[in-house]
Structure formats: structure tokens, C-alpha cells
Amino acid sequence: MWLLFLLPACVAAVLSCIRLVRMTATADALAGQEGPRPPEAVGIGLYETAYLAGGPDRVVELALVLMASRGRLHLAHTGWTTVVDPRGRSRLERAVLATVGPEGQCRTGELREAMAAHPTVMEIGSRLSLAGLATPAAVQRHTVLVIRQVRQALLLSLVLLAAALATSVLANGDALAPLAWFSLPVVLTTGTLLMARVDVHPYTGWASPIGQEVLREVRPPRQHGLTDDDERELFTAVAMNGTDALPDARLRAALRRH
Template structure:
């Protein structure tokens, strides 16, 4: 039993470390100044979608009102992501924001941003290390079952403890705990999406777009959302509707996961949106599948505005910037 757990843990650790190894890139590939790439690095497909909606609402091309209804005022797009928003609206009866958000997240225009960032070595593709994540899940579950089984056998007296001075459950507990700890750590290691180069790029984007750098000028809503998430949107109505849409998508994803149906929340092994429903929190790593600096540097309901520190609800500690505090834990 001990031998099996130790061997499994060694294989899991080695595989996890190898799958997390970042590709070598040229430093010139790291910086990014496009708002859509910044948004993707900071919060994934959901953040890109929120940034597009916020920008289009700010200049009057969209109107967002309660209860989560989006309407087109001027059908003008300046980027494929914005065109994806307009196209999705045409296929969304009533303009339901949560449904619109999911469609845009899965659109080729948004997915291709992740592919470009991965090609440049700034992000890790979702399928990378997926097998090791599953192995980690299996090891944690098997070790927990082992520990529970040993406890039941000890209680019922079926473990043959008469010949031993130490109860059966205590004899197997170190092996089970080792399996749980190693498996859990390997699962955590796969949460991040950003590579070290991606973390540096995001940190540079925060520095370049901080209020002090832009001279105190009002920053466009798209870049505010890209860097800090929907929680920093100035328009109270839009802010609440975007946060409500995130919450609704996360709830729907949880229900689908509980029922074993992930078809409505996942776009496949190669897709950049995940079964978390696209909430910023998940990208950050405090839920699932996210990276440290992913979701606002942390969390759709927290805030990391241009170079500011991550706030409540995030896995990032206060007093450090998104790029620096989250980056160390990012990568998947």
C-alpha cells in the first residue's frame, strides 16, 4: 500500500512538473498592449467579453439594462471581438446578457486570442497537463477512500487488529494522507494559465495603464474592465448586470457539473472557456482552472484596477499588484 502511494505520487509530481514547464520565448514576444490580449491574460474569455460589452456600451453602440437585457443602438464593430458581440446578439432572443456572454466567450474571435497568446508563450493551453490533473483527482479520491475504509474496518473489527498493537487505520493513515496531500498540491499546480512571461506581460500592462501613467485622464471602460474586471465599471447598472451574468453562468455551470453535463459550459479540450461558467474568480485560481492574475488579479467581484492591489475575494494577497502577487501562482 505504501509502495503504491509513493510510486503514484512520484509519477504524478514528475508529470506535473514537466507539464508545467514553460516554453522558451524571445523577450520581444512578451509585451502586449492590445486591450483584448490584456483582458485575456487577466481574466480569460469572460474578461474579454466583459471588456467588449463595456466599451461598446460606453460609446453608445450598446445599451445594457435590467434585467440583463442588451440591445444594439449602432451596429458598428471596430474589432472581430466586437463583431462577435453583435453576431451573438443577433442570435440571442431578448438580448439576455448571460447567454450573450457565453456565446461570445466561445466565438472564434475570442478563442483565437488565447491561441495567439499561447503561441507566443504567454499562456498554457487548456489541454496541457489535463491527464495529470485527472490523475491527481483520482489519487486524492482513492486515498480518501482508503482512509475511510481503514476507519470503518477498524471500527467494525474486520481489520485483524488483534495481532497488532497499532489500529489498522493508524497504520495506513500516513500513506493515505501522503496521497491526499501530493494529489491536492498537484491539482493546485495546474490552476494557473499564465506562464512567467505572461505574468510579466500582464504586470507591464498594469504599469502602462495605471492612472498615474495616463496622467489622471479617464481611462476607457474597456481597458478598466480588462485590467480590473467588471467590479470596476463606473456605470452602476452595467456593473451590476455584468456581475449578475457572471454569477448566473457560474451557478449554471455548477448545476451542469453536478448532473454530469458539461456540454453547456465547456467547448472541448482545445477551448479556452471552462466549465466554471467563465467567472473571473475561477480564472484567478480561487475556484478552478484559473491563474493567479487571471481574474482581476482576482475575482470578478474583487478589483485590481490598473496596477492596484488585489482586493477581497481573491487568492492574491493585499498590498501587491496583480501582476506581481498573482503571477507567481499562475500557469496551466
């Protein structure tokens, strides 16, 4: 009976590991294309820093914080965004205002979701990817997905092993055979995860290895004494660490995902 538990464990382990091996090949190809490109070639500003640190969502967070801090948007803790000043000062601000719509008000969560997929935000990632500083968005998401699938296959193997041991012990008292056979999917998934830790893990972040070096050169924001008067410090903190860096509790609540 315990063989019925072994089959799905092996299938899940093999399929997930094959996907991760393919992703390793993609990561190796990306690494081979990268070179020592100067960050000045793409202009590493606040929005580029935000993308490297947190992807499209972080860029949107930074844009909303900047516009709210300068009185162009009102972000309510109830989850609504209201336009105060309809004049956008940049392409990204104009995109935000256009996404809010002609009524001048929308749900903050819906605005964030729409802006994260907006071409203006995607263009920032594309420029950074072409410069070798960012992991392409599709590669990053797929890498995270396949690593999660291998972890799930490992967990499934352990759960099915426990079920197989219980069935085998109750049937004939033999636990060695299930342990021996289930070691195959367990060792396979564990070894693949260890390999991924070295070869693939750098591509689970938005910044490529070179981009991560650029982020390390960004002056870390102060953890204490951060005020709204020091705008550059505030926006750098948000770009690097997200909305948790905001000293304004009301603004943090307004940007919290509902």
C-alpha cells in the same frame, strides 16, 4: 470491514496522482519550449491583457463593457443584451453583434457563453500561447481539473478513514491498523499536491510564467477615483480585475452571472 473503505481510497488516490504526474510532464515540456520573447511581437493590448488575466471569459467581459460604455450595446440588469449600434468597429465587436443575432437582443449569459468559445476570442489565446505568454486553454482547464481531483481524493481518504476508524473501534477497539494503512493514500495525495504547488501551479492560470511577468508590468489601475471619463483606466481595470472594478453598480449587476 475497514478494508472495504481502504480500497476505494487507494484507487482514487493512485489514479488522481497519476493524472497529475502526467500533467506535470506536460507543464515541464511547455516550460522547456518557452523563451524570452518580446511581448511587442504579439501586441499586448487590452484584450490580450484581459486574456492573460482571466482567460476567454474576461475578454468577453471587457468587450461587453467597452461596447456598453460607448453606446453600442445596452446591458440590462434583468440579464438581457440589446444592440443599440449595429456597426462593429473591430472583429471582436462584429463577432459579438453576430452572436446576438438578427433580432438584436439575447440573454447576456448565453451571449457570454457563446462568445467565450468563439473563434475570434480563441484566436487571441492561440497567438499568446504561440508566443509563450499564455497557457494553452486545454492545458489550463485540464490542470485545474486534475488538481481538483487529487484534492477530492485526499478528502475522500480522510472521510473513509473516519468511517474505517469508527468501524474498527466498534468491532475490536483497534485504531492503529486503519491509521497505518490509510496513511498511504493520505501521504500520497498530500505529497502530490505539494509537488504540484511547485511544478504545476503556475499553469493553473491563463498566463504562463512569462505572461505573468508581462501582467506585473501592466500599470495597476487606481482603486479610487476611477471615473467613466478615464476610459483607458476603466478598461485596464476591467481587463486586470474583471467587472468588480466597474464603478457603475448597474453595469456590474447587468454582467453578474444569473
